[in-house]
Amino acid sequence: MAVVKPTRTSSIAALTGAESSRGTEKDASSPSGGGSRWLHVLLDETLERQQKLWNPPRRWYRGSEAGDTCVRSLTLSVMGHSVPVSSQTKRIFRTGNAVEDANMQTMREAGIVIEAARKDKQHEIRYTDPPIVGHIDVLARKPTEDNKRLLGEIKSINSFGFKSLPSEHDDPRVNVKNLMAKKPGYICQWSIYSGAPNLDLPEGFMLFEEKNVQSQLIYMLERDDDLLVEILERMREGTKYILADPMLVAPIPKDRNPRGADEQCRKCSRKYLCVRLPDEGTTYDEVRRVDAEVRS
Numbered sequence: 220m221a222v223v224k225p226t227r228t229s230s231i232a233a234l235t236g237a238e239s240s241r242g243t244e245k246d247a248s249s250p251s252g253g254g255s256r257w258l259h260v261l262l263d264e265t266l267e268r269q270q271k272l273w274n275p276p277r278r279w280y281r282g283s284e285a286g287d288t289c290v291r292s293l294t295l296s297v298m299g300h301s302v303p304v305s306s307q308t309k310r311i312f313r314t315g316n317a318v319e320d321a322n323m324q325t326m327r328e329a330g331i332v333i334e335a336a337r338k339d340k341q342h343e344i345r346y347t348d349p350p351i352v353g354h355i356d357v358l359a360r361k362p363t364e365d366n367k368r369l370l371g372e373i374k375s376i377n378s379f380g381f382k383s384l385p386s387e388h389d390d391p392r393v394n395v396k397n398l399m400a401k402k403p404g405y406i407c408q409w410s411i412y413s414g415a416p417n418l419d420l421p422e423g424f425m426l427f428e429e430k431n432v433q434s435q436l437i438y439m440l441e442r443d444d445d446l447l448v449e450i451l452e453r454m455r456e457g458t459k460y461i462l463a464d465p466m467l468v469a470p471i472p473k474d475r476n477p478r479g480a481d482e483q484c485r486k487c488s489r490k491y492l493c494v495r496l497p498d499e500g501t502t503y504d505e506v507r508r509v510d511a512e513v514r515s
């Protein structure tokens with residue numbers, strides 16, 4: 220199993236342009252050293268070491284990948300390519316999971332949760348064209364009106380992000396439009412879940428909780444079918460690559476330029492690999508070989 224080695228963070232940071240969470244303090248990693256730095260380093264490296272560089276390849280998209288607007292990046296993701304994150308980011312994710320669990324518990328106590336067949340599992344969504352599998356956060360039932368079924372997503376967010384969110388609006392279509400401007404990835408993910416043929420839940424909500432003071436914003440949402448078609452079309456563009464035998468990475472999209480001043484490419488954590496692969500795409504084995512030259 221490929222794992223992130225304890226010293227891997229700095230090289231990943233160099234590749235992606237990110238900074239190590241503890242920088243050069245890792246030099247003081249000896250348990251015999253003074254102060255608490257050895258414990259910081261030990262805990263950080265434990266979190267970093269747990270992350271794989273590659274996951275098993277899939278032949279389907281995850282619902283959470285719906286917000287990725289680059290088909291080449293999507294195909295790398297489906298191949299199993301993974302970029303480790305810093306220990307600090309891992310702790311942020313851990314807190315996010317705890318926020319989700321706490322809100323799920325409250326919704327259960329409020330009696331609005333429709334449980335999946337297995338109570339410890341989330342409801343699954345499935346598409347065949349393009350092939351997508353995902354798991355929604357919560358399927359709820361509105362206790363008023365007509366017991367309407369609602370698709371809910373729970374997101375934790377830092378104070379800076381929370382303050383930049385739009386106001387809640389009574390019209391769910393306005394909420395979709397406003398959130399699409401601020402958090403397009405989340406709305407794309409919710410839209411894919413919402414349109415899944417096996418559930419078809421055109422209405423729902425997105426709950427944001429501010430991580431340090433637990434303020435909440437809850438947006439009622441109604442699916443925008445035009446947006447859903449747009450997302451599905453984009454994912455269909457990548458289907459021929461993820462179903463090919465051997466599996467292929469897609470070419471660099473015409474509207475992307477990873478070697479120029481392309482803002483999306485600049486922020487892309489796969490850029491270090493993307494620029495080392497042939498522009499026209501290549502096979503899974505070749506992607507693994509090129510990546511191993513850089514990250515092994």
Ligand code: SF4
Nearest residue numbers: 289292477484487493
């Ligand atoms: S660097 Fe740009 S073209 Fe390459 S995968 Fe990332 S977003 Fe796509």
